[in-house]
Amino acid sequence: MRWRIVPALLGAAFLVAGCAGGVSQGEALDNGRQLFLQGDGDEGDTTCASCHTLEAAPASGTIGPNLDDAFRAAREDDFEESTFEQVVREQIRTPGVGSVMQPDLLTGQDADDVAHFVARCAANADEAACLPPEGGGVTATDGAEIFAQAGCGSCHTLAAADSTGTIGPNLDETQPSVELAVDRVTNGSGAMPSFAGELSEEQIQAVADYVAQNAGP
Numbered sequence: 001m002r003w004r005i006v007p008a009l010l011g012a013a014f015l016v017a018g019c020a021g022g023v024s025q026g027e028a029l030d031n032g033r034q035l036f037l038q039g040d041g042d043e044g045d046t047t048c049a050s051c052h053t054l055e056a057a058p059a060s061g062t063i064g065p066n067l068d069d070a071f072r073a074a075r076e077d078d079f080e081e082s083t084f085e086q087v088v089r090e091q092i093r094t095p096g097v098g099s100v101m102q103p104d105l106l107t108g109q110d111a112d113d114v115a116h117f118v119a120r121c122a123a124n125a126d127e128a129a130c131l132p133p134e135g136g137g138v139t140a141t142d143g144a145e146i147f148a149q150a151g152c153g154s155c156h157t158l159a160a161a162d163s164t165g166t167i168g169p170n171l172d173e174t175q176p177s178v179e180l181a182v183d184r185v186t187n188g189s190g191a192m193p194s195f196a197g198e199l200s201e202e203q204i205q206a207v208a209d210y211v212a213q214n215a216g217p
Contacts, residue, residue, distance in 0.1 A: 141203065141206060144161065
């Protein structure tokens, strides 16, 4: 996968300084983290966190490359974060061959901010600015909103949520029970990661209830 960051790729990247558009680095970092976790708010939105692991988010997706692992060696070799930022920005624009990630998932300042967040915080979660917020990134308590914020629609089809993901099972077809949904969200299965570290027990119950009550033709 092209997300495996190697010196040749880093050396070929165009260097960029800071963040575009006059946005402060603090604003870019905060917005980038929010977008990484929740997307831009569109129904059925695919989120970075649903596919990638990044401790600083926090996120534990396993469909795409682990971003902490991808950048760790290059960071230890003291490559510039501006180089990381350009690499991430280019991946958002044009994912590698065979990737399930759609091109231009985010654009403009939003894409710049996510690139800044990943470049600053991948394999660097202990830095004060990169410490993940208390309680994880999903703040909703309503099942439908949790489904959207956690990026469930990027992998699953569920008509009630206007989502058409094809990576995981079609929930309208499988119609999982509440108990099965709780188990899958808590423990993960196959490519689906566990959300136990990102969602509270109450949130897991709420999204499981939502799926069980709304899945079906």
